[in-house]
Amino acid sequence: MAELPPPSLRLTIDADVLADNWRALDAMSGEAKTGAAVKADCYALGVDACVPALRDAGCTHFFVAHWSEVEAVASHVPPARISVLHGPMNAADAAYAQQTGAAPVINSVSQARLWHESGGGTCQLMVDTGINRLGVSLGDLSDPAIASLDVDILMSHLACADEDNVMNARQLAVFKQATEVVPHQSASLTNSAGIALGSAYHFDLTRPGLALYGGVPRPELANKIRQVARPEAAILQTRSLSAGDSVGYNAEFTAQCAMPTGVVSLGYADGFFRSRGGEGSHLLLGKTRLPIVGKVSMDMLIVDLSNAPSLREGDWLEVPFHLPDVAPNSGLSQYELLTTLGQRFKPR
Numbered sequence: 001m002a003e004l005p006p007p008s009l010r011l012t013i014d015a016d017v018l019a020d021n022w023r024a025l026d027a028m029s030g031e032a033k034t035g036a037a038v039k040a041d042c043y044a045l046g047v048d049a050c051v052p053a054l055r056d057a058g059c060t061h062f063f064v065a066h067w068s069e070v071e072a073v074a075s076h077v078p079p080a081r082i083s084v085l086h087g088p089m090n091a092a093d094a095a096y097a098q099q100t101g102a103a104p105v106i107n108s109v110s111q112a113r114l115w116h117e118s119g120g121g122t123c124q125l126m127v128d129t130g131i132n133r134l135g136v137s138l139g140d141l142s143d144p145a146i147a148s149l150d151v152d153i154l155m156s157h158l159a160c161a162d163e164d165n166v167m168n169a170r171q172l173a174v175f176k177q178a179t180e181v182v183p184h185q186s187a188s189l190t191n192s193a194g195i196a197l198g199s200a201y202h203f204d205l206t207r208p209g210l211a212l213y214g215g216v217p218r219p220e221l222a223n224k225i226r227q228v229a230r231p232e233a234a235i236l237q238t239r240s241l242s243a244g245d246s247v248g249y250n251a252e253f254t255a256q257c258a259m260p261t262g263v264v265s266l267g268y269a270d271g272f273f274r275s276r277g278g279e280g281s282h283l284l285l286g287k288t289r290l291p292i293v294g295k296v297s298m299d300m301l302i303v304d305l306s307n308a309p310s311l312r313e314g315d316w317l318e319v320p321f322h323l324p325d326v327a328p329n330s331g332l333s334q335y336e337l338l339t340t341l342g343q344r345f346k347p348r
């Protein structure tokens with residue numbers, strides 16, 4: 001195949017900032033070790049760009065959701081340090097765990113049985129303490145299939161860690177009960193936000209994801225977490241509009257006076273949905289704001305270049321991506337802003 005020409009979208013990952021974010025969360029985790037949620041291709045920032053930096057910073061526990069995510073992570077860290085949150089759904093999943101050495105997170109009595117049938121061995125156990133997502137109920141802890149597991153990490157997951165909610169203390173109390181019933185090597189309760197709830201929540205291991213990648217789920221993290229990902233898009237074409245000219249689908253925007261515009265290579269498939277192109281939305285040239293005009297339309301959007309009239313085709317614009325600032329007006333959560341970054345941002 002011919003060599004690819006340069007792309008019109010690019011994503012820069014600052015691995016030093018990523019490592020700093022992990023260290024900041026590790027410091028906040030006190031005595032507890034700090035792991036990393038690296039599922040969904042490190043929240044779309046790329047396993048190859050992120051996992052080595054986390055490993056070199058000192059992270060030893062990596063969490064993915066799917067079995068299909070093990071291999072990419074295992075090219076950077078020993079498989080025994082990877083835990084698979086969805087657990088085994090069938091004999092093939094359990095066999096894959098046995099063959100690769102990745103640790104299954106057991107979420108139910110039936111998953112525990114599958115694990116035993118595959119030969120068993122060390123595993124993680126997720127206990128449900130009130131989120132009612134994945135996890136074994138407290139009442140099932142005495143089931144022989146669960147009681148006979150060789151549990152390395154006993155874990156649970158908080159439903160409301162990003163807010164001050166009575167659920168947090170309630171889940172903490174239930175998790176403490178579970179730690180007294182289930183023999184385990186280490187206990188783990190909190191995600192990024194939960195780390196800020198204080199040492200009572202830290203146990204032996206914390207499991208941040210979002211905040212590693214620049215997300216700020218609670219104000220306590222605001223001064224500690226910095227932006228990791230910097231998406232940029234190129235201008236494909238420039239135009240000069242006259243007063244009365246309209247722009248894009250449904251002619252939603254009409255120029256009130258003559259203005260230069262730029263057609264930018266950025267659209268839905270790149271995670272830039274129409275909801276992100278509303279009132280006040282803009283791309284950046286350094287600190288200069290270039291307002292987005294009209295509807296985001298499939299693979300393109302249009303910016304008003306009045307503040308930077310010398311820009312030309314091929315010039316790069318930055319997509320604002322300081323997650324806590326961008327999320328409120330985007331119609332998306334910080335998680336969604338990250339994980340919907342499209343394939344076309346990936347280096348090839």
Ligand SMILES: *Cc1c(COP(=O)(O)O)cnc(C)c1O
Nearest residue numbers: 037157191192207208209210211
């Ligand atoms: C995704 C996930 C995490 C990380 O959560 P963040 O809110 O992204 O920090 C931790 N634990 C479990 C079980 C998860 O699914």
